[in-house]
Amino acid sequence: MELKLNLSSSPHIRSKDKTSTIMRDVVIALTPATLFGIYIFGMNALMVVAVSIITAVLTEAGIQKLRNKKITITDWSAVVTGLLLAMNMPGGSPWWLAVIGAVFAIAIAKHAFGGLGHNFINPALAARAFIMSGWMGRMTGYTTPKIHEISQATPLNVIKGAFSLDTSALSQFKDVYDAALANVQSTASLGDMFFGNIGGVIGETSALLLILGGLYLLLRGVISYRIPTFYIGTVAILSFFLYGFNLELVAYLLLGGGLMLGAFFMATDYSSSPINPKGQIIFAIGCGILTVVIRRFGGYPEGVSYSILLMNVAAPLIEKYSSPKVFGGGK
């Protein structure tokens, strides 16, 4: 009998995981925080999310069509980029800003460098930095959450503000850290911070939902514990030392800004972080140090996105010098 047989080299079986299931898991993990962002910032936030995702997907398809490449929008990776970009934009952003950001993310940060798996920086963060440099006011004009009336300034802005208070304003406090804590406490409670009833960009406010999403990715094996743990851990330890050993202030610093979003979803971007375990730890610690240094000493109240971008650029170098030692050592 003639048999029609497949011949190939081993192994002959494959795991069920696919690129598309991984990317879809990321979207699932981000959904609660996004929905919450839409809930507190309103319909305009929904518009920003939709425009950003649709533009990202269309840009990817368009570029691949122009270059006569296989169109891979079904792998969900452009959806992830579009969604992450939207989560990094204020809820009141105009639609065209989302379009510009998404086109930049996909066309320049991703495809100009070779497409999926080849981008050397996180496309969403690169796009955020790009539109930030062009439309600073719109990118930092945070919409006030509608749940209850609070100041428009983000908690991290408030903490930063304390360091530029004059001596007379500071005189009623023990020290500048005490002042920062008192001011931020009047802005938002730790509970507000945790649940997300604070100012900020669409996707960063609810630490709780971001952590849940991150845990989902950990459980699904999409990300490893290494980058989030070492990133957040470094920020916690360093903040403790640089913010007057004030534990409560540290809690605000951990829950505030984009740390949870960055640590679980942005710094863990596959292609812009090192591939080996040791490299990932070095990368995460570097992100943590830069974040705290920018927050404490830099010109911005928040340093998560720039710290990740800077470490993205350093990732190939880290990767080169953190190659694992082979089994059995030798040479």
Added chain:
Amino acid sequence: MGLLSFRGGIHPPHAKKSTEKKPVEHLVEPKVVVIPLHQHIGAPCEPVVNVGDHVKVGQKIGNATSFVSAPVHSSVSGVVKEIGPKLTLGGKTTCVVIESDGLNTISEEVKPKGDISTLDGKEILEIIKEAGIVGMGGAGFPTHVKLSPPPNKPIDYVILNGAECEPYLTADHRLMLENPESIIYGLKALMKVLGVTKGYVGIENNKMDAIEKMTKAAEKEAGIEVVALKTKYPQGAEKQLIYACTKRQVPSGGLPLEAGVVVSNVATASAVSEAIQTGMPLVQRICTVTGSGVKEPKNVMIKTGTMLSEIVEQCGGLTDDISKLIWGGPMMGISMSTLNIPATKTASGILCLNEADATIPEKSDCIKCGKCVDICPAFIQPMLLDAYALRSNYDQAEKLRVLDCIECGSCSFVCPAKRPLLHSIRVAKREVLARKKRV
């Protein structure tokens, strides 16, 4: 006690359910056997019989011509019909074709050799060598060579591999359940040859019944410990098994004996015991015939030289949607283009996969997820090696230690982009080795 294990590895589906509870069946006596004279790593044998000769079961038909080689014996009694090149797994090689007379007359050469308590190490080694025993886990390395380490390399442990980490295969599992005493006896023989007082039998903990049976069989043996290993692929890879049992790492590029360990398969140990206790050389073995492409998956006792087609026929035959035939397990087995080849001493499994199971999804671009790096038990970086191999940058591949790959296939298995990583690595390895030879 915690389970012993190694770092890295994957969890493929076990797929052992269909055969693990099935006792080993004997097949209908083959009418003709085609016995290759090269069933092992090393030099092929020279035939010592002529066409027309009458041979008996256990009679030597091929003699080893060099040290790294193993003699070949007849698995049936009958008449030699032909000696010449025939298709085998590794291509055409000289085979002895014997027509069975169905009587299974046992050769006069086959008689009990005594007991390990009275035999000395040298005598046991000679028995093993003459019985044509080779590593039955897959590679087929002559066992007597393994048991002859250079005098400056002291051996501390003998480890028997009962991990059977390959999905689907249950041949070793059945052997451990049905003949645990022979395995322990064989282990004692190996330990005596090497002058070793400590022996391990490593078994994955998805075979608790085998662990129990083996522990019971070994309970009176002071120097032998049956250890439970974590069920994880490739737990049965030599270097990973040594690490799991002893926490010793075999040096890169080195042999297990450099870590003071000799590893052997449980089936090999059982063959050693058979050779000593009954004098029967290695002419048959247990083989798992399984997978979605065969109608009645079974564990069968096969005689060397039996055509695979005959074996599969007695397991109900192939299904209509058969799509892949594999010699061995799904992780490291070799895909075959035909069943018209003979079984050998290393045929641990015949895996038949239907179209759904055999289809490998289309590959896409690497997303740099790093999963292959995470799970590589050799701690190399498959995705980088894939990239360098595809660019023919073999210098860089060598620098990244491509030669340390143990070809377990975990990287290709785990890759979400379905890249054939091991395939690239094999190309790079071959190229790097070829260059080394040229220099």
